[in-house]
Amino acid sequence: xxxxxxxxxxxxxxxxxxxxxxxxxxxxxxxxxxxxxxxxxxxxxxxxxxxxxxxxxxxxxxxxxxxxxxxxxxxxxxxxxxxxxxxxxxxxxxxxxxxxxxxxxxxxxxxxxxxxxxxxxxxxxxxxxxxxxxxxxxxxxxxxxxxxxxxxxxxxxxxxxxxxxxxxxxxxxxxxxxxxxxxxxxxxxxxxxxxxxxxxxxxxxxxxxxxxxxxxxxxxxxxxxxxxxxx
Amino acid sequence: xxxxxxxxxxxxxxxxxxxxxxxxxxxxxxxxxxxxxxxxxxxxxxxxxxxxxxxxxxxxxxxxxxxxxxxxxxxxxxxxxxxxxxxxxxxxxxxxxxxxxxxxxxxxxxxxxxxxxxxxxxxxxxxxxxxxxxxxxxxxxxxxxxxxxxxxxxxxxxxxxx
Numbered sequence: 208x209x210x211x212x213x214x215x216x217x218x219x220x221x222x223x224x225x226x227x228x229x230x231x232x233x234x235x236x237x238x239x240x241x242x243x244x245x246x247x248x249x250x251x252x253x254x255x256x257x258x259x260x261x262x263x264x265x266x267x268x269x270x271x272x273x274x275x276x277x278x279x280x281x282x283x284x285x286x287x288x289x290x291x292x293x294x295x296x297x298x299x300x301x302x303x304x305x306x307x308x309x310x311x312x313x314x315x316x317x318x319x320x321x322x323x324x325x326x327x328x329x330x331x332x333x334x335x336x337x338x339x340x341x342x343x344x345x346x347x348x349x350x351x352x353x354x355x356x357x358x359x360x361x362x363x364x365x366x367x368x369x370x371x372x373x374x375x376x377x378x379x380x381x382x383x384x385x386x387x388x389x390x391x392x393x394x395x396x397x398x399x400x401x402x403x404x405x406x407x408x409x410x411x412x413x414x415x416x417x418x419x420x421x422x423x424x425x426x427x428x429x430x431x432x433x434x435x436x437x438x
Numbered sequence: 439x440x441x442x443x444x445x446x447x448x449x450x451x452x453x454x455x456x457x458x459x460x461x462x463x464x465x466x467x468x469x470x471x472x473x474x475x476x477x478x479x480x481x482x483x484x485x486x487x488x489x490x491x492x493x494x495x496x497x498x499x500x501x502x503x504x505x506x507x508x509x510x511x512x513x514x515x516x517x518x519x520x521x522x523x524x525x526x527x528x529x530x531x532x533x534x535x536x537x538x539x540x541x542x543x544x545x546x547x548x549x550x551x552x553x554x555x556x557x558x559x560x561x562x563x564x565x566x567x568x569x570x571x572x573x574x575x576x577x578x579x580x581x582x583x584x585x586x587x588x589x590x591x592x593x594x595x596x597x598x599x600x
Binding site for chain 2: 239240245246247248249251252255416417418
């Protein structure tokens with residue numbers, strides 16, 4: 208089954224995700240726990256991996272999909288204080304975006320509520336947005352992941368990066384019929400082949416950074432016929 | 439610990455610490471140390487543990503936990519001229535940066551037996567087969583502190599009556 212863009216099933220998933228993270232941020236505030244990460248250090252370690260897709264030698268635009276309360280902005284300021292980055296944070300949760308706007312006020316730091324980025328940027332990153340399956344069957348959740356990857360490809364000029372929880376070492380528990388939120392675990396090959404074959408990208412997997420997860424650095428192939436690649 | 443934070447908070451923190459530095463979580467901590475130098479002379483223990491999210495769930499206990507970490511600077515340690523705070527930092531830093539890191543456990547011992555922070559290599563519990571780096575913090579349980587305070591007050595009242 209494919210989830211049609213704008214279809215009722217896809218809207219239902221987005222609505223459930225918004226409710227889930229809205230409740231998290233209401234309970235834990237603008238903290239790593241508010242976006243389901245254990246602490247700031249591990250959150251930052253994920254950012255280190257995701258940002259490896261970017262070329263920091265020249266200014267660039269960046270979409271942060273599922274930006275939460277904007278933790279990546281703080282990390283960019285700490286790690287790359289001199290980099291010129293036109294940042295746009297996108298999140299489903301109004302509560303998250305309102306906290307992000309309060310925390311980061313700058314012309315090149317903008318935030319919007321939405322399901323996908325409204326603009327084409329050089330790069331996109333999405334940290335942890337596919338990890339919490341908010342109660343859908345495995346196949347439906349994988350359709351959602353595929354739709355999200357397609358959207359990242361559509362709105363990224365040079366490349367994008369995403370992370371997943373690895374299915375190594377632990378039982379996946381993703382095939383049950385329960386409607387309770389649970390972790391979506393997968394293996395790199397599943398989504399490397401999707402990005403290469405369906406999205407026409409080249410993929411560099413990163414897995415050796417001490418966490419039970421992996422990051423995919425997805426680079427868009429340049430195609431002169433494709434208007435999105437005009438520099 | 440003891441007089442500075444609740445006994446229940448001490449237990450909560452010990453569980454958090456020992457979970458984050460056990461065999462399963464060790465690769466993550468090693469990577470965090472490599473990437474961010476979490477434990478170093480440049481950062482206080484308060485900063486390091488806040489970054490790692492090792493804090494009491496109860497907000498009112500957080501300030502006391504951070505105050506306790508600062509207070510470790512007044513403790514002696516098993517190394518000459520190194521205070522308790524810096525000894526803990528050194529133990530974590532060295533433990534995570536060695537070629538073959540081993541799990542790290544935090545334990546408490548009676549301050550009456552030994553007032554120093556000390557570091558050893560041992561098995562923290564009898565059923566563990568792996569050797570851990572053990573950081574032991576001198577502690578006086580809250581009940582002991584309260585007992586001592588009650589005795590002092592009792593003596594003061596008795597002296598007043600005379």
